[in-house]
Amino acid sequence: MIRFCARATAAELTKLFGLPAVLAAVLGTIGAAVAITGALAASPAGVNEPVAVVLQAVPYLQAGTISLGVLAVGTEYADGQIHTTLRCVPDRLAVPAAKTLAYLAWATVTAVAALGIGLLTARVALAARNVPVVTDGLPWNVVGAAVHLALIGLLGLTFAALLRAVVSALVVTLSLVLVVSPVLDAVTPHARYLPDRAGDLLYRPDPAQVLTPATGLLVLLGWVVVIGTGAVAAFRRRDA
Template identity: 80%
Template sequence: MIRAYGRAAATELAKLSGLPAVLATVLGTIGAAMVITGALAVSPVGADEPVAVVLQAVPYLQAGTISLGVLAVGTEYTDGQIHTTLRCVPDRLTVLAGKTLAYLAWATGTAVAALATGLLTTRVTLATRDVPVVTDGPPENIVGAAVYLVLIGLLGVALATLTRAVVPALVVTLSLILVVSPALDAITPHARYLPGRAGGLLYLPDPAPVLTPTTGLLVLLGWVVVTGGGAVAAFRRRDA
């Protein structure tokens, strides 16, 4: 079974490598990291700590990994290639495992590259302003940001599997993370249990802590597991 998953993942990696939308998303995310951190670092009222500047950019970068997650599944429904995929690999669990592993590889590389680019851009920008760079924040915050970016994109994988389309999955996932979560946060403290808010504790501390980074991670994983479980059940039972 492990060998089958490996072959499926290799096939899906090759498919994603050939998709212009995936390459554009990866390059766009890295480019956005450069532009956003550069703008934050050049601001006279911005932070002068590279890690702090990069962490401020993470909410914008999550759109990139969410898009990767949606594209990893949704594009095959757009052009009907899912039928060919299922004829070549009849075991649907293997197909989903391959797509998920391929997404994880692309998303991890994208997150690491974007955050590294952001750190480098911030350091260069602060140096050009002759701003003394203070000691960086805890490096585990950058690791937490990378983990968050990868995990939040898994919601895109699950919702694309459920909706069998790119646009609806993108709209639902991005709306939940970028619109609904901030709006509810201003209304009710229960918004902290939404995936974006809970997962955000992996890289940004809560001024009024109720959840810790560990419990925030568990809440985010809970969203991923429940949504992913529904996606797996739907994918295995219905027609392609």
């Protein structure tokens, strides 16, 4: 079973590499990191520390990993490729598991590359302004930001698996994260339990918050597990 799932995952990794939209999402996320961190660091009114600059860019980079997660599943329904996938891998538990692992591999590389290049861009932009840059070792909140980006994109994957459509999944996930969440955060403290707000604590912990980084991670994972469980259950029952 493990070997079978490993082969399916390898096939999904190769499949994603062959999708122009996936490559565009990856390169777009990295390009956005460069543009946003460069602009923030070049602004005299901005912060003067590379890590702080990169963390300010994370909310905007969520769109990139969400798109990656949605495309990892949704494109198969758009072109009917899911029928071929199920003929090659008839196990309806192995297919979502392989797609999830393949997505996580791509999302991790994308998040690390975007944040790493963003840090470098911020350093260069700050140096151009003659701002002294201090290196204090590995910034663990940047690691937390990478985890957040990968998991928030995984939420998009679960919505795509549940809705079986690229556009619908993108609209639902991006609206939840970029529209509903900021609006509710302005009117109710319960917005802290939304997936992106809980995940924010992985890289921007707030001592005054009810949730800690660990419990915020659990809340975000809870969203993924609940929606993902529904998606897998529906996938096992309905036609492709």
